[in-house]
Amino acid sequence: MREEVLASVLANAKVEPQLAIWGWQIATYLFLGGLAAGLMVLSAWAVLARREAQAPFAAGQAPLIGFVALMVGMTTLFLDLEQKINVWRFYTGLHVTSVMSWGSWVLLLVIPALGLLTLAGLPSGFPALSAWLDRLPAIGPRLIAPISAICVMQRRKLAVLNFALGIALGIYTGVLLSAFNARPFWHSALLGPLFLTSGLSTGAAMMILGTGADGERHLFGRIDLGLILVELALIGLFLADMLNGNALQRDAAAHVLGGGATQVFWLGFIGAGLALPLALELVLWRRSMVSVAAVAAVLVLFGGFLLRDVVVKTGQETSWSHFDNQFNASLLKDLRKDGENPNGRF
Structure with a gap:
């Protein structure tokens, strides 16, 4: 009888023992x-x-704050790309079955739409900056000033466009992950609505931090309070969806229900990022206190980041398949002795 040994070696630290291709x-x-x-x-x-x-x-x-945030976010996305020179390939066509393809085109529409809404708001929001742009040599009087004037006149139409594209962008940030069916923790249609609601909540928090008007601060404090309640409900539905799924989905949920991400999820995100600002905003319902409102807003922003961080990391730690790791360094050493590259063979 002839006995043969079949061996396979994973020599990729980003895959074995768990997927680790996406970071901060x-x-x-x-x-x-x-x-x-x-x-x-x-x-x-x-x-x-x-x-x-x-x-x-x-x-x-x-709008200008949002535009800057989007540009910084796009920069971090670009930093993550392994082959940065090939980024233009996203725009050689629209692949209807690819969420990333849809997202790249949504971003291509969002940037000019938000930029034009920013120009429409500059005269009232940042008059000094608006005047400086209008006086720029060559392009100011001939290009920027006329475009700004048109944007101001068409402000409501630009607002409709930004409202629609903002919802699309907010949902996409969650759908991007849920489209990866190979990751049980991401495999939920609730991620899109959850990330949209969280984005709206962080947007309201930024309004609270940025405004100097008590009425506006109070307005967005009430809006944020409602958004936090919706977000808590969506998180409950998301966990219920996981726990009522198959065994691997329940194992995925266990990462935040007693597993390694439990403390960050419950103490950091739920506790400090949602429950505490919710309590503070309830206190502010009838009485305006600038310092308390600022603390609540900062906590909401902190919680918004923790949500994404926990979901990204936990999703990469879960899989539909489980393979026992039987990696043997001495076996790999023996395989190398035959003069062939095991990474190319296996």
Whole structure:
């Protein structure tokens, strides 16, 4: 009888013993993209609802904050790319079955739309910056000033566009993960609504931090309170969805229900990022306190980042397949003695 041994060696530290291809860059991108989406939607709402007088920061200044957040987020996404020179390939076509393809095109639409809404808000939100741009040599009077004037006149139409694209961007940040069916912790249709709601909540928190008007701070404090309640409900549904799934989905949920991510998820995200700011905003329902509102807003932003960080890391630790790790360094050494590259053979 002839006996043969079949051996397979995984020599990729990013795959074995668990997937580890996405780090802080992706979590940061998802957080800043969600924040930009929230600012887009809430800024557009302030314009469409004719709340410019009540919410001057939201209508005039928030679009620029959102634009900067989006650009920083896009930078972290670019840093994560292994082959950065090939980024243009995303725009050689639209692959209808690819979530990343849809997302790349959504971002391509979001950037100019948010940029134009920013120009529309500069005269009221940042008058000094608006005047400086209008006076730039060559391009200021001939290009920037006329475009800015058109944006101001078409502000409501731009608000409609930004409202729609902001919702699309906010949902996409969650759908991007849920489309990876190979990861049980990401395999839920609730990630899209959850990330959208979280993005809106962080957007409201930024309004609270940025405004100097008590009325606007109080307005977005109430909005954020409602968004936190919705977010808590969605998290409950997400965990229930996992726990009512198959054994591997239940194992995935166990990462935040007694596993390695439990403390960060419950104490950091749920406790400090949602429950505590919810309690503080309830206190502020009838009485305005700037310092308390600022603390609540910072905690919401902190919780928004922790949500993305926990979901990204935990999703990579879960899989539909389980293989016992029987890696043997001496076996690999013996295989190398035959003069062939085992990484190329196996």
